[in-house]
Amino acid sequence: MSFILPLFVFSLSIPLVVAVVAVGVGNRSWGNILVQLLMIFGGVTGFIASTLFLFGGGDSSIVSGLLSFPAPLDAWFAIDTLRAFFLLFVYAGMMLTSLYSLGYLPKYRGVYSLPALNAALALFVFGMGATIMSASIFSFLLFWKVMSVSAYFLVIADRSAESLSAGFSYFLMTHIGFVSLLAGFLLLSGGNVFASFLSIAASAAGLSSFVRATAFFLLFIGFGSKAGLVPLHQWLPYAHPQAPSNASALMSGVMLKVALFGFIQSLFLFSEIPLWWSCVVMAVGLVSAFFGVLHAAVESDVKRLLAWSSIENMGLLFSALGGIGIIGSLPLGLGAQPLIGALAFFVALHAVNHFLFKSGLFMAAGAVVSETHTRDLDQLGGLAQKWPLFSAAFLALSLAASALPPFGAFYGEWAYLQTLVAAIGSGITALAVPAGVALSLISLISGLAIFTFAKAFSSIFLGRARTNHAENVGHLHWALVTPVVLTAVASLATGLVAVPLGSLIAGATSTGDWSASLAPLPRASINPLVVLLIVMLTLTLAFVASRIFGAPRIRRTDTWDCGQPLTRRMEYTATGFAAPIRFFFKSIVLAEKRMTATPIIASNPWIASRSLEWKVSSFWERALYEPLGKLMLRVADVIKHLQSGVVQFYLLLVFATLVVVMSTAL
Amino acid sequence: MWKLLSKIITTGTVTEPAPALEADFQIVGENIRNAVHTLYGGRSLRIRHVDAGSTNGEEYELTALGNAYYDIERFGISFVASPRHADVLTVSGPVTRNMEHALRTAYEMMPEPRIVVALGDGAIDGGIWKGSYAVVGGVRDVIPVDIEIPGDPPSPFDVLRGLLSAIAAARS
Amino acid sequence: MTLIFSFAQAAFIVLLAPGMVGFVRTLKARFQNRRGAPILLPYWSLLSLFRKEMTITRNSSWIFHAVPFVVFASALTLAFLIPTLGYSGGHLGDIFLVGAIMALGSVFLVFGGMDTASAFGNMGSSREMTLSALVEPALYVSLGTLAIIAGAPNLESILERFSSASALDILPIAALSLFALFLVFLSENARYPVDNPATHLELTMVHEAMVLEYSGAYLALLEYASAIKLTVLFAFLMDLVVPFGIVHLPFTPLTLLVACVALLGKLVLAALLVAFVESTIVKMRFYRMQEFMSLGFIVAFAGLLLALIFGRPL
Incomplete structure (x- = not known):
């Protein structure tokens, strides 16, 4: 099965090529077709490679069955059963969404800049594939970052105010996640950022239980924030939908699986x-x-x-x-x-x-x-x-x-x-x-x-x-x-x-x-x-039961309306459909309804134009994010007093910091 | 609850005997004969009622049909909530202009075979409102009628007798 | 042989189902001091409906035509999966499969109500979907409890355990779960206090509102489906409560006959129970349904605790 490895390398590098091609072809109408066909091609090869590896390996244990890369790459990438399984998502997603983009993106020529969007998409797919293939912390975090940052550009692709605000909260959360991932991995590897996952698994056993617990929960927070686990989920329902739908499909379908993969892989880093x-x-x-x-x-x-x-x-x-x-x-x-x-x-x-x-x-x-x-x-x-x-x-x-x-x-x-x-x-x-x-x-x-x-x-x-x-x-x-x-x-x-x-x-x-x-x-x-x-x-x-007496005769009529002709405004909407659930769980979903009546004639308040405004807010938003935000503002208010504008004072602060660093580092 | 149960048990069945049928019930058309034949002799008939503008007298009497004394259910007849479920359309009152459309759509939505019953004098020919500017006329001026049960309003027994006699006549 | 038995069992239930509905209706009439409709009325109604024309709204799509078949098929599947006469060792009726098949039927019924552009159907759909979503915890927890008592998660094993010699020991342990199951089945079958099967008032309807736009053969399929569901679910429940006359392989014609008669007896009991409940309590307001559902869930969970504390673990 020596040809599997080149297939993996090939499918990994295709998106990088595509990113360049996408920028190169610019806004030409055949450019999008070329880009998507290339992506489909890469997806197919990657999918075939993963399938061959999974079913041809003969070894069904999860983390063994390593396929090692040649010398310069072996510090970066590795393939095993778990990785190959999750690569299936990346390449299947790449195939499907690129096929979809053939019809989808041309409709949005005016909204999105297609070369930039296609390049971001290609980088995003590359980042996901490479993250999963990563063999060491460094490459994992690097490609994780590539994935996260290109996803940010996908979220803000239409540059609307809504997208920018969703992108901002995504960016914030993805950094919190990244920092806790970095901290978690570094704790486990003893500060060696180039450690491979295999060596961490061996060295982590010697750590104290407190350090291991801290590392575990840092990793859990890191991967959990990407996977949208409560209470770090607030960004997800705003960011995923703002991206173009082919990107949303990749984000929800594949990027969340990368987070899942990361978490499963880190579970193997702990001996117990x-x-x-x-x-x-x-x-x-x-x-x-x-x-x-x-x-x-x-x-x-x-x-x-x-x-x-x-x-x-x-x-x-x-x-x-x-x-x-x-x-x-x-x-x-x-x-x-x-x-x-x-x-x-x-x-x-x-x-x-x-x-x-x-x-x-x-x-x-x-x-x-x-x-x-x-x-x-x-x-x-x-x-x-x-x-x-x-x-x-x-x-x-x-x-x-x-x-x-x-x-x-x-x-x-x-x-x-x-x-x-x-x-x-x-x-x-x-x-x-x-x-x-x-x-x-x-x-x-x-x-x-x-x-x-x-x-x-x-x-x-x-x-x-x-x-x-x-x-x-x-x-x-x-x-x-x-x-x-x-x-x-x-x-x-x-x-x-x-x-x-x-x-x-x-x-x-x-x-x-x-x-x-x-x-x-x-x-x-x-x-x-x-x-x-x-x-x-x-x-x-x-x-058969319906045909006991032969094919039923069918006559088309209007919907029964009790004599009052129906309009489409009388149908239940999705909002109305969910009303019972909103009511039954009202202490959790916190739906707010506000009816505003503006009188048309000032003298008569009863004749008014009314408008209904309502929103569902999250329990976590109210219980966690708002207090946290207020606290941050208050702390910032206190810290603000340090901003005296006197240069000597700032230098004094720098000096104090250096002293603290010196005393801890040495 | 025990009080209710003991009341139920001591009262027993209060349903009155079925009315004697009119032997010489004549007004039976081809449509109703066909309908009764298709529907297994009318063993199960579902009624949709439309008030096309009556005084509600007929509705009172129809409601009484469901109670323990008249118990229309024992003849396999029941009231349903949609014209699409119904075999029989009962219409009361003269057809007012406002209810003409409602009556037509209810009739249109009933699957064939269907039987239309005009209930009360108003429904037969407009009754005391005949010729009024607000009234289209009797039910037969709007949709084809199979059975006419006179009375203003007909008593529950009249309604039962009319319906059952028509079915019996159509069956023979 | 097991397959033939399952078919025979399903056929028995399917044949009896309209009679069960008619019997409940007659019993309810007796509670109202009326003579009531003949027990065989539902059979005539179904036959009439099958022969009638269908009128269908212009605002519907292919889904509207698919709904009656899927709903009827899900009810038939239930009759096939749920052991009622006895058990044959096929172990087809997995508890979660049965729950999911019920949900599948409900979902399609909901689609039928939504594909009409009529607010009545839409309202019924919204309510039905809410009810069948909220009833799941009570259903799965109580079925899970019975599975734990029986030591295997399918209805045949549960029936086998309940009809074994030591059934009297486990009935008290399972009592709460069976009661929770009873509450769930009342809700699943659109009976009091969740829904009124005889209502003519669109605003109080749940199940009836969804089928308002159906007519003829489609309506017959839907009505038949709900009759089958009612019969098979209550037959299974009564099998557990009164575990008498349940056959298993190999059986003789005599034991089979006893089982059929016993099942008839159990259905009479179930009909009495349902008619009694419907004649003595009132329908709950829809917006109080979460109380009923929570009650069902709490009873089911208490049943689970009871089974864990007093029952023998696996």
């Missing part, structure tokens, strides 16, 4: 993980998932809704990682193996599925926005009549995002829930208590996820268009539809191959009995094929 670390990770994950999905359920901006749902899914993934840690730190002996296997299966499968449905949905949302010119769900509707195929793909992706059968995400969540039931049933307090809480929360989360995507799908596609924009849409470019359909088909396919794939990832031996190796509880088994067969069979029966 105490119970309480894992409990914290799990709790933070669950809380993030809950807040994410709750805000997604009440959100009316289609892209922001998807971003909130990303927080939910990343929360679930991190909580499962916490769960693995909890099980691993308890003395369960061999009994722990199936539980850990099932959770690892969930993490792998859900990462794949979240990539598929989230990038698919972001691209679909982008396609809808490009035709209707609004992201507001309240102004869409009726598109299923215009775009039947596209709506079917969106429906499939929505069902996948709701974790409903027969889509892959369901089988992942199934494994997670089964593990939780098994953990509760074990009767071990340290296992049963978190599992019991998790089972209750995750079932609520999955219920709300169904709500969210039922709302999203029905407000965009069903009923009647709510505005002229949505009424008069044209045909969709094939390049906009194809990637969406592809992701929809793929998320259905992951459902069918879920269990065999899972046994591969969970490290099960190839005994052929893949359902047993995944069953955390005795007889907990599910066969996707049987499920699909039953569904098909019952659908056929339903069809």
